[in-house]
Amino acid sequence: MGPTIHDVARLASTSKSTVSRFLNGRQVKKPTEEAIKKAIEELNFHRNANARRLVLNRTNLIAVVVDDISNIFYSGVIRGIEQVANGKGYSCMFFSWASNADNEISFLNLLYEGQVDGVILVSFWKRAPEHLKRIRETPYPVVLIGDSGGRDDILSVEVDHVSGAADIVHYLHGLGHREIAYIAGPDNLSANRDRFKGYSQAMRVLNIEINPEWTVRSNWSNQGGYEAMRQLLARQGFTAVIASNDETAIGALRAAQEHGLNVPKQLSIVGYDDITISDWVYPSLTTVRQPFLDIGIKAAEGLFHKIDGTEDPNAIGQILLKPRLIIRDSCGQRPPTR
Incomplete structure (x- = not known):
């Protein structure tokens, strides 16, 4: 068994509750903070994630489900999601359903089983109406990237x-x-x-x-x-x-x-x-x-509003992001009709 929070408290000459406050990001006196950091390093202490999840009723994980992880377009989207998630102290778990016997809707089980706090479903394929209905009925935080079937009761992010x-x-x-x-x-x-x-x-x-x-x-x-x-x-x-x-x-x-x-x-x-x-x-x-990066950022921001309970009740429906025309050399003035 590895070192515990009791071992850290004993080596740092402080209480377990003080160590707990420090680990949860709350302020402690500077000398105490230094002593706790030193004890953690000496003991090679790692907090018990499962115990923390039980206490906070959160996993600090979100799932990002894509239809094909090899799709080059998803790298920018994923960067945007990670940027927001990391700022919130969350990690991302990535799943590709192209190599899975099931489809993307099966990954909602991650929410029902308490493995993650939210799910972002990413796909450029048209979604089946019955799948969109199940997503709408899910009582957990879910955001779509891509097709939402024109529904205005599901939060989705797409390019115009x-x-x-x-x-x-x-x-x-x-x-x-x-x-x-x-x-x-x-x-x-x-x-x-x-x-x-x-x-x-x-x-x-x-x-x-x-x-x-x-x-x-x-x-x-x-x-x-x-x-x-x-x-x-x-x-x-x-x-x-x-x-x-x-x-x-x-x-x-x-x-x-x-x-x-x-x-x-x-x-x-x-x-x-x-x-x-x-x-x-x-x-x-x-x-x-x-705007692939912005797609990921907007989707993650929407998901965390749901997770944190700060969601604007009016913030549902499709968020359309504007693309940009990039003018290079393959177009010219109209020539005489051939």
Whole structure:
């Protein structure tokens, strides 16, 4: 058995209650504080976390559940969550349900079993209505990042992809483009739905006709973008292409260059997400940057308001964060129609 709080008190020549006050962050006299610190170091004392949890009825842990831990977009989100959690004296436990036989809803059991004080569920996939209903009925602190099914009774954090995609259309319009093609993504991703909605709305606002032949689909991969662009090039007539994510845009860029087109003199291409490689391809990719760090910060702040009981009763529903258009070299003035 390791050293106890009694051993620390005895070596520091003080009482157990004084040591307990110190360990719980309360102020003690400076000489006593120094004596306790010295005793802790000499004894290599570590407080009993399980006993502390029983006393405080808290674990000082939150769970962050993602659909796939290898997703590059989650690193910024996780940094934001950790930043807030560490400031609150909490640690994070990370789970990836891509490698789990169950889905994200099963991780609510961590709350029911008292293993964590709160859960942040992170996924870009569309969530099933029955899962959202169960999340809403959970009496414990839960915050969503990503799809909330349009419910205003669940706290969720998401990027305003509608406005992000609309910003691209308005930018291309300002460069003189009217023949604008679009490469969509997978139907089961909520962001794909919102980005196409933003594109469609902006085209209507600007009185630009959407040509169905210029709307194709990809799987949001480099290869998918390459193949989608080859489909478009067989149809001709457009002067700009909006790819609904950067990997798609990079594949589209390669297909256009192989076809002998100069980007941006003959064709403009825009992506979405601002992944690192977007600034390194040639020409560098104009895209939309998602505020991943802020997503994590907002979600964690909302969760801790729930944990601490300081939640604003009006602070429910979807928190939409604004993305930012990043202008680089892949877009130019509209050329004469090919």
